[in-house]
Every structure is written in C-alpha cells, then in structure tokens.
Amino acid sequence: MDFSLNEEQRAIEAAIGEICDVYDDNYWLRAENEKRFPQEFVDDLVKAGWMGVTMPQEYGGAGLGITEAAIIIKRISRLGANASSAVHINMFGPHPVVVFGTPEQKARFLPPLIEGKDRTCFGVTEPNVGLDTTHIKTFAERKGDRYVVNGSKVWISTAQIANKILLVTRTTKFEDSPRPTDGLTLFYTDLDRSKITVREIPKMGRNAVDSNELFIDGLEIPIEDRIGEEGKGFEYLLHGLNPERVLIAGTNIGAGQAVIDKAAKYARERIVFGRPIGMNQGIQHPLADCWVRLQAAETMMFKAATLYDQGKPCGLEANMAKYLGGDAYFESAARAVRTHGGFGYAKEFHVERYYREAIMGLIGPVSHELVLCHIAERALGLPKSY
C-alpha cells in the first residue's frame, strides 16, 4: 500500500497551483459579486493544456487517470466553487463521448473542447425528476436522419455561455420501455439557441457560474451526434457516475481544506483577551476535528480513484468519498465562519462565500440520503427503501 503521490502527480499539483495562485481571493470575490464568469482563469488552464487531462492523447489530451483528475480538481477547488464549476464540465463532462463515441466523433468533438473553442454543458435532470433519472420526459423523436427533441432540463450549469450540450433524452417512453432503464439516448450536439431557451436560476452562491433551466422546442439533432446506441443512454450515464463522485469529493475536500486554512490563519492572528483566539480549545478543537474529517475524506477519495484507475469496482468507495467530503466541507465552512466571529459574516474575509457554497456538497450531484441508501443496499445487503 502506497499513500504517497508519485513525482508526476506532485508535478501536476504544483503546475495547477501555479495557475491558481494568480487568482487570489479578491478576484473570486469580484467574480461572485459581479456574477462574472472567470474567463481569464479558464483561458489560462486551456493555454496550459489542462482541459484534456483525461482525454486520449491521440486527440490532444493527456490520457491521465481519475487519480490525477482528482488531484487537479482538488487543487482548483481551493479557490471555491466558482473556479471548479467553471472548468469541471469541460474537463470531465464529455466522459461518455470519450468512452462511447466513435473515432469520428472523438476527432470531431474532443480537440475543440481541449483547445477551449467549444464549451459544453450537461443536460440530465429535469423539473420533477430529481435523481429518478429514468423518469425524464424530454423526448427525441427519430425523423429520417435526425431527431427532433422537445422537453425541458433544469440545473444546467454554464448553459449561458456553452455552444455544445451533452443531452439525455428518452427515445422510447417510460411506459413503452421493457425496463425502466431502457429507452434513454445520449447526444452531444450544438446548443441551438433558436430552439433552446435558457433561463438563469437566481441562486444563493456560486454566482460567477450560471445555473439554468432549459426549454427545448423542436431541437433538431443529426444522427451523427448520437453517442452510442439508441436506448442505451442510461448505461452510458452510469459509467460516468463513479468518476463523477470521486471528482465531486475532490471539489468539496479542496474547498474544505482551503476554508480551514483560512480559519486557522485567522485563529492564529486574531487577539482577544490578550492572546490568539486559537489558544482556546473551543476554537482549536473544532478546527482540528474538521481537518481530521477532511483528511479521512481525502484518503477515501484516493482509494476510490485508485480502484477506478485499476479498472476495479469502486461504487461504494466513490459514494463514501462523496459523502465524507461533502459532510466535512459543510462542517468546515460553518466552523470557519464561526471562528471569524462577526467578521466571518463579512464578504471581505471570504469564508462566507465558501459557507454559501458548501451546502451544495450535501445536495449535488446526489443527496447524502441517497448515498446512504446505496451503502445500505450494496454494503449491508439491506432492502431497497425508495
């Protein structure tokens, strides 16, 4: 068992860190306040060739594994969710294209993504569907050599600026499918704004990166933009779930570590009653507790990533990493604000921004309650409860 990063991984972390360090807290505070997409930051990552980190080398990618991807997203996430969400979809979202696309599709789709010319978004969930993905209603009807799509999607990040969309639809209605998981089909295609209305959802945090509702009315998709076989889309989605959970764990752990670092720094410097507040056990124990939890989550995350990269099952580990990471981040962000006292509530100390973002870690992309259902069923052999 080896818990250390290898030389290449350390170099990756350092290289990402160099780019990240250019963008300080005040940059992200402004981006948040002005709801401005952090384009300069994304451009820097594109220029340095990081967008294709997990994509095959023959299309301009780096062909690295989920372990490296986790290291990268964890480092980026120290800057907060505006930074990670600005790049996450383009770096890792096209995974189904990488795995299930034809060589022609990969050659057509991947290089522009890696070069930053194309920007995609990911359209899975819908109003009234939540995590019950097989019940989506958006329907793609085959007409000759194209499909015509109608429906709606919700919580689609970066749809304001994307020109591509990875879209999940039904091609057979739920009630006509032999199994609930049959009849879903995946497309990667142009986000045609004459057929898709994008409406931004005002929200509590992560305001530099837009979240949207999409209304799709008669979107035409050529058959060559279909990924894999018709009706197999759910299977393709499942394939991406575990790596997604690992990376979400990295997102929460990175942000959690950053926010605890900020709190510890404040606790060392802030003097009350003639001594640093960090001298109080009431202050230092909760921070130590958060640090322990973040480290435990990180260890689980690397275990899941290692298993995935070795081609072994990692469903439990990936879900546990997501659970531990989300939990640890939420507690860390709350503790960081409390450590700062009243100043924690002021935007200039930056921790409130993390606090507003941290609750996402308990909700998306899968709620903690549903993670527990998964663990109960798969690890403990308990009956399905929902």
Added chain:
Amino acid sequence: MRFAFNEEQEMLRDAIRVALQREAGLDKIRRWVDAADLSPFDACAVGNAWVGIGVAEELGGQGGGRVEQALMFEELGRAVAPSGVLLAGAGGALGFAVRLPGGAEFLREVLDGEGTGVLCVPAGRPADEGALQVQVAGGRLSGVIPMVLEAPGASHLLVPLPSGDGLDLWLVPDGGSDVDIKPRRMIDRTRRFGDVRLQQAKGIRIGRLDRGAAQDANAVIALLVAAESLGLARRMLDMTVEYVGQRVQFGVPVASFQAVKHAAAEALVDIEAAHSGVYYAAWALQEGQADGVLHAWIAKAFATEAAVRTADRALLLHGAIGYTWEHDLQLFYKRAKLNLELFGSPRSYRERMAEVLALH
C-alpha cells in the same frame, strides 16, 4: 406565567433530600445491593410516608399532586434510591386503580396495610399497552409477563389486560402455585425485576379503563421516570464538576480546559431543558390540561435521553476512575441507562408523538 416552586414544595423537596441522605445514603445502598436485599428502602419509603405523596388525603395519602410526586422522584434519582416500590406500587398499581370508581379504596382494603400491589406489565413498553401475552377464561389468567418491575416480593399483581380499546384491570394475589415469579438479575442492581408466569391464576376483575384513562395513568408513570432521570443527571453533573475541579493534569485542574468545561456546560443545558419539560408535564397532568399526556411523553423521551447523555459525559470527564466499581458514578450511570427503556423507550414515545402530528 410563573415558573417556580412554592414554599411548601421547596420544603417537601428539602425534607425528602435530608431523609434520603440520612436513611438511604450511598454507603447504605451499596450494602443493600451487595446483600441483594432492597427491603430496607421499602421500609424507609413507608416510614417517611413517601408512598402517600401524590395520593389524596381521603384515600389515606399525603395529598399533593403530580408536581409533588415529580419533585420526590427527582430527589430519589439524585440519591439513586431503589425507588421501584414507589414506581410500581404508588405510581403504578395505585395510579391505575385510582382511575376506577372505588378502585383505590378496594386496593387499599385488599392490601390491608401489609401487602404490596404492583403494576404487572412488561417494563420495556408503555404501561398502557397492558399485559399483551395474557389470556383470560373463566376468571383465570394464563400467560407470561416478562420483566415486571418489583414483581419479586409483591403480594398482589394488578394486571391490565388489553380489551377492545381499553384495559381490563385484574387483581391477582401472589403466593399460590398458579403464580410463578422468577427474579431477574439486572446490571442496575438497585432495581428488582421478575418474569411473571400465570397458570390459570385466579383473579378478580376490578374494572375497566378506557383508552384515555389508561393513557393518563401511563403518562404519570412516564413522568415519574423522567423526573427520576432528571435527578440522576443533576447528581452526575455535581459529581463531575467536583471531580474535574480536583483532578490536576499539566499542573492545572482539568476543569480549566475548555473541552472539559464546555462539556459540563452542555450537560447543564440538557438538564435545564429536561427540568422544564418534566415540570411542565407535571403541572399539565395535574391541571388536566389537554396536552398533559403529550408533554409527559415528551418529558420521558427527552429527560431519559438527557440523563444518558449526561452519564456518558460524566464518565468521559471522570476518566478511568469513573469506570471502576468503587466509584459511585456507576450506580447512577446504570440507572440512567435503565430508565431510558423503562416503561417505554424514547423511540416508542416518538412514534406516538408522530401520530399526534398527523404525519403520513
């Protein structure tokens, strides 16, 4: 709104506390426990007329209501006194019988100043569920009632049998071959329990309680267990505060560490919340408020859990010494754990509360 005890209630509390210190101190309780004979406390409870507190004077009691009874049980908890006789007898059997016309008088007549009547229900469930596994035919009762508080040594068993929406109350004298009581050894050795087996036991049906009356009777028992747990918690916190003030590590009393003092402060928060819940429930039951039963359930669920949390904190703050037989904390710790389950776990009462909330 006035949230204070009156002078009489404070005098009663002080008198009980002094009598318990004098007649049922921890040294005595340890001796009784070692001898596996708790009867000296029974005599103490009778001698001090505690069996009559909360019982109307015209029924031969000392008067007072649920608040006075709760005050007494808080003191019993503070002393970790073997209070089972008061819970199963005055609180249990009499508490059920008194809800029948002439029921209390009948019970008193049967017991004739000598015997002890105890409520014969499984100790792990709310008492208003009755003795579920007992059948009756031709005036004879058959079946098993596991874990009955104070069954060993009782002269009469008051057996509530579920019937329709209510409970039929049967009185069964012990002593014959048709009643078998097997004592159970508990981790908390300050309480007596026994499994009761009735084999065609001859009983007298003394009346019937409808569902509401049965719930009222159980609510009082729940309240008294809650009040006792409150007393246990108060004493455990007192012991802990004293200990952490004396125990020196790194040259200072461990009480000076925030991790220690905050844990103690959190225990106090728990205790004061339990106090409010217990005495509000006592007042509401006494005054016949519509929500009295609900608040007794809340008090039972909260105060017994608060006492367990306090017990765990007390043990943690005492370190290894709290884990020893020679330290008195173990007596309180075990009682707190037992009271959690006694006459209905917090979970069972939460289920009832959920029904009141009309969840579905």
